[in-house]
Amino acid sequence: MEDVVISVLHRTMVAGTPLLLGTVGEVICERSGILNLGVEGVMSVGAVVAFIVTYTTGNPWLALLAAICAGMLISVLHAFASVTLQANQVVSGLALTMIGLGLSGMLGKPYVGKPLAVKMNDVAIPWLSDIPFVGPLFFKQSPFFYMAIILALAAWFFLERTLPGIKVRSAGENPGATETQGVNVALLRYACVITGGAFSAMAGAHLSTSYSKSWIEGMTAGRGWIVIALTIFSLWNPGKAIMGAFIFGGVFVLQYLLQPLGISPNFLAMLPYVSTLLILLAMSTKDRRKLNAPAQLGEPYKRGER
């Protein structure tokens, strides 16, 4: 019985990892005031680039690096449109998703159905992984899991406890006042959008080189959108994102747990999406300000205007 519990919880952690990475990236981005709906597309690009590089070089770490670069690069598009050209961020993000999904479908076409010979192997942390129950759960995981947790904590520390973090937050609250403090809001927002892209791409790399070791079109399966809901759920706080991401990881695992009961797999596949709606519904009792949403989220900032 204990083995089953450990196995289920372990898989929950694995399923939650890309959600956590994506959410932390989106939190950083949204905290600076930019809504990025391109996560699904960037994740997909990250997944395909990581797969191709692992497939051709056999080095998943190099692949991760390449995926991050690709994610950052493609995110510049959204940054340019929404920061420099003050375009509508909803539409610009959607465009980024379309481009990302299209690009990954195109690049990945020759690789569909090919399995990876190597993948990002799980790493057991000496000593800690020997602790009963806790060990196999938290310390026998893929490097992505450790990175996700560390990055989430680091992002929390950065945003809440450091000066640059305060600048990021104030850019999202009141860019005009931030600018008078000598902060280049545009540059800062570029940096946050691009950082968010790096995180999304990492999440994608996890999917193709650790979670499933293969590439198929649409393998992100709406995780990029769930990430956007999780950003709200975590109240724009990377620390709380950890909890949210693993709750949703659990929902993904629940699908497989319930399948032997004879419930339609398609019905079960609705679970993450229905849960997303339910969780937003549960959150909605408070008003937007109490939710801690950045005040200027999604609003283009125009220099010299009050």
Add this chain to the structure above:
Amino acid sequence: MFKLTVYDRESITPLRSLATNTGSIVAALFVISIVFLLCGVNPLYAIGKIFSGSFGSMYGFKETVTKAIPLILTGGGLALAFRAKFWNIGAEGQILMGALMGTWVGLAWGAVLPSFVLITLMFLAGFIGGALLGLIPALLKIKFSINEVISTLMLNYICAELITMLIVGPWKGSTRFGFPGTNNLADAALLDVIPGSRIHYVTLILAIIAVLILSVIVYRTRFGYEVRVIGENPEAGKYAGIDFFRTTLVIMLVSGGLAGVAGVGELAGIHHYLGYPASISSGYGFTAIIVAWLAKLNPMYVLVSAMFFAGIIVGGDAIQISLGLPGATVQIVNGILLIFLIMGDYFLKHKVVVSFSNNPS
């Protein structure tokens, strides 16, 4: 040294709007060319092939009109929703829900009702299906301030799974040899096509009527005025006593309903049975977003922009076959066009002047 100075434009003329859109499309085609080059395809040949494939032959043109039908209906509805800044990204699901409801009516009464009544009922059911699905995010947004982008998207996924569940389960047809999908609808439930084409003209006529009515609503009625105020200045709307709840519900009723009608058209005009969601609507709900945007959210212009994007879909199929490019190519083309269109808006609203001076300041 040179210096960029940005001025706000005082007024936007339709001509300038057209010029900006054209400029955006040209710039986008330039970037798309680079993508083609990177794929090892001659961009001039590929882009030429897209447009000759869709507008260059009678066959291509007929196919373009066929694909424009769902885009006109859906794009028109989205133009209305986007005017109120209600980001309905769920047209894909609303199309599917329309098709689902149409199938239900078609299968249930296909054998007993006369064709005219049956088809009317199917369209009605499709409208109701799409509209009800559209109401959910509207309610969620107004009553619980839930972001409509997320809720509409989640409903897309839920609808797709729902349909798959039905066609592999309870609705699986006895004539499909075990493959997923319902039985074919009765002949009475099928839409006539213009001979020698796949143009199901009843839906086309409905689509054209829909955008005509929409443009009257948007520009000539109090309701249309309220929609525009909600979109452009919600604060002023509140003071003016606009009922946000009612207006948003009506907007989504219409927007979702028209997508649902498009779904019935695809079902009864093209496929004749309910199959996999991806075959019923291959991304029309998403392409319609760009259609609405290119039309500057003007329902009448949707007719033109729907034809343009239908052309890209048809031409995209053509280059897939002749150049061996993957299906995702069309998605990239669409995404690049969309981002250039919204970036172009900046130059519509602002005048950017490059001035050269000898003393750099």
